[in-house]
Amino acid sequence: AQTVTQSQPEMSVQEAETVTLSCTYDTSESDYYLFWYKQPPSRQMILVIRQEAYKQQNATENRFSVNFQKAAKSFSLKISDSQLGDAAMYFCAYRRTNNDMRFGAGTRLTVKP
Amino acid sequence: DVKVTQSSRYLVKRTGEKVFLECVQDMDHENMFWYRQDPGLGLRLIYFSYDVKMKEKGDIPEGYSVSREKKERFSLILESASTNQTSMYLCASSSGGGYSGNTIYFGEGSWLTVV
Numbered sequence: 001a002q003t004v005t006q007s008q009p010e011m012s013v014q015e016a017e018t019v020t021l022s023c024t025y026d027t028s029e030s031d032y033y034l035f036w037y038k039q040p041p042s043r044q045m046i047l048v049i050r051q052e053a054y055k056q057q058n059a060t061e062n063r064f065s066v067n068f069q070k071a072a073k074s075f076s077l078k079i080s081d082s083q084l085g086d087a088a089m090y091f092c093a094y095r096r097t098n099n100d101m102r103f104g105a106g107t108r109l110t111v112k113p
Numbered sequence: 114d115v116k117v118t119q120s121s122r123y124l125v126k127r128t129g130e131k132v133f134l135e136c137v138q139d140m141d142h143e144n145m146f147w148y149r150q151d152p153g154l155g156l157r158l159i160y161f162s163y164d165v166k167m168k169e170k171g172d173i174p175e176g177y178s179v180s181r182e183k184k185e186r187f188s189l190i191l192e193s194a195s196t197n198q199t200s201m202y203l204c205a206s207s208s209g210g211g212y213s214g215n216t217i218y219f220g221e222g223s224w225l226t227v228v
Contacts, residue, residue: 028214033214045219052214091155093156095213103155
């Protein structure tokens with residue numbers, strides 16, 4: 001079974017600095033999707049960024065970018081110019097089929113003013 | 114904007130009670146999900162539905178059942194609540210069509226405490 005590991009339960013970053021959240025996953029498949037979701041204290045989970053495994057180019061969304069290393073099965077999230085509103089729980093997720101979305105345990109990010 | 118609405122944010126139920134958690138989405142999505150979220154464990158899939166009256170078990174279906182009589186509504190049922198079902202429950206939906214890259218949209222969650 002596919003598993004997703006987030007080895008950092010908690011991270012903190014100074015406002016305006018850059019932080020990287022780690023994620024590794026285990027799969028024998030070649031085609032799949034990877035996601036980072038953000039869950040702010042209000043609890044509604046929202047999509048931050050998505051990566052298709054067949055694409056070599058790393059996805060970017062404004063201040064958010066990923067470092068996708070397919071061979072190493074690594075999918076880290078980099079947040080640049082951190083803002084107070086970035087404070088949240090971040091979940092890495094893997095999806096192969098519609099009914100098989102696996103989440104990591106999450107990383108709680110604190111942003112210090 | 115996609116809206117996934119969970120009817121109850123906070124519930125307190127007694128052991129042995131039958132509990133219904135309701136979820137409605139307004140985007141005509143084919144797929145709907147129920148997840149359970151616990152600290153240190155992330156989100157675990159309880160049940161998945163890809164069409165009206167169709168369902169598939171997820172990783173932790175024991176003690177739960179689901180109902181999908183209408184496309185927009187997906188209910189999670191705890192037949193006889195137990196204290197180990199105290200948790201946050203998240204409903205989600207996504208469009209179907211076999212494309213696994215579709216965004217999954219989540220509701221705000223339902224905090225269930227079983228005493």
